[in-house]
Amino acid sequence: MSTAAAYALPSADGSFEKVAIERRALGPDDVAIDIKFAGICHSDIHTARDEWGGARYPCVPGHEIAGIVSAVGSSVRKYQVGDRVGVGCLVNSCGKCAPCLAGEEQYCAKGATWTYNNPVPEDVQPGGYTMGGYSTHIVVDEKFVVGIPEGIGLDVAAPLLCAGITLYSPLRHWGAGPGKKVAIIGMGGLGHVGVKIAAALGAEVTVLSQSLRKRDDGLRMGATNYYATSDKETFRRLRGEFDLIINTVSADLPIDNYLRLLALDGTLVILGLPEKPMSVTGRNLAGFRRSLSGSMIGGLAQTQEMLNFCAAHGIGAEIELISADDIDAAYDRVVASDVQYRFVIDTASI
Ligand code: NAP
Ligand code: ZN
Ligand code: ZN
16 A cells, blocks of 8 residues: 545535545556656545535545556556556446446446545445545556547646646537537636647537637637626527537536537537436427537547547647645636636645
8 A cells, every 4th residue: 555645525515625645556457657747627526515415535646637547556568667648537346337338437337436436346446435636646446547649738738638628528418529619618628628629639619608708719710709607698699500529517507408400410418417316307308309418538549549540630628727735716716717727626725
């Protein structure tokens, strides 16, 4: 076992504090990683502030992890000391069920093991539940480690481990590309990476944001159009317009208003995970044979594919680098939609 320094929330309404945590001893298939950067995903906030229920404390979030391999187990073949690597939202799965065999480990029928706050045996994570990337190092099975290509900085790569794959996977699944009109709702951590990836895939991209405040950035990142959802005219003008709409919003939305923006056979994909259920009016689905769906991150092979795609297209997240002492303030700013466009913790400050 080894001791890592980490930042943990002691309770749902507490403030982050520095703690010491144990990491398991390196097993034969394990990779030890010196964490350099950890992104702050809105899911960290939902979890740590117990908005989804079932949080465990002290809670060490962080599933956008980028770092350098510091040691490898005796059976590890894919990585060696010094490699640039990343860890995303999951650190294990059964490996035998149909989703796992299809490379969709995030949908493991037995339940994937999430990078933080997931119950595990003591020999997997001392303390009995996983602890994430707001820490100095982590030990992960090599199957759940991806390589970060040269050409993307580790700091701007970190958010790709969740935000990047969460957008890349549905954009590929629903065929975003030339001739397709794609709208992204919410220009936050997920949304801004989605704009870049969808544009690089060749789709015509529209951002639907609460205001026009971030319009210049959206257009610079590859959007062709940018509309404010606070303006009722937006919903009249764009009726029946899109083949694919991706909802990245962390709060409740009037989904019916957005369904009406889909063209014939269009799909609205839910990525944002607010706590309350949503309601949908049947005729907005039936009318244009529209679909309402959802998507959760992506499998390991596709995560590597996404990183390679982003490196080839010069795509990284746009980040505000912070020290670990600023996590509480960063959380408040994310909740207020005041982030451009992902906070990343420089773990040297831990
Ligand atoms: P984020 O950085 O806070 O971005 C969310 C964006 O939604 C904001 O920037 C804002 O964009 C918009 N928004 C916020 N409150 C709103 C409101 N009341 N009404 C309308 N729009 C609002 O969050 P994130 O890290 O991108 O995560 C977004 C959501 O996705 C979270 O719920 C998170 O848990 C979830 N998530 C899901 C997956 C998955 O696999 N499905 C993976 C990661 C995260 P504008 O300022 O442009 O309006
Ligand atoms: Zn996330
Ligand atoms: Zn499985």
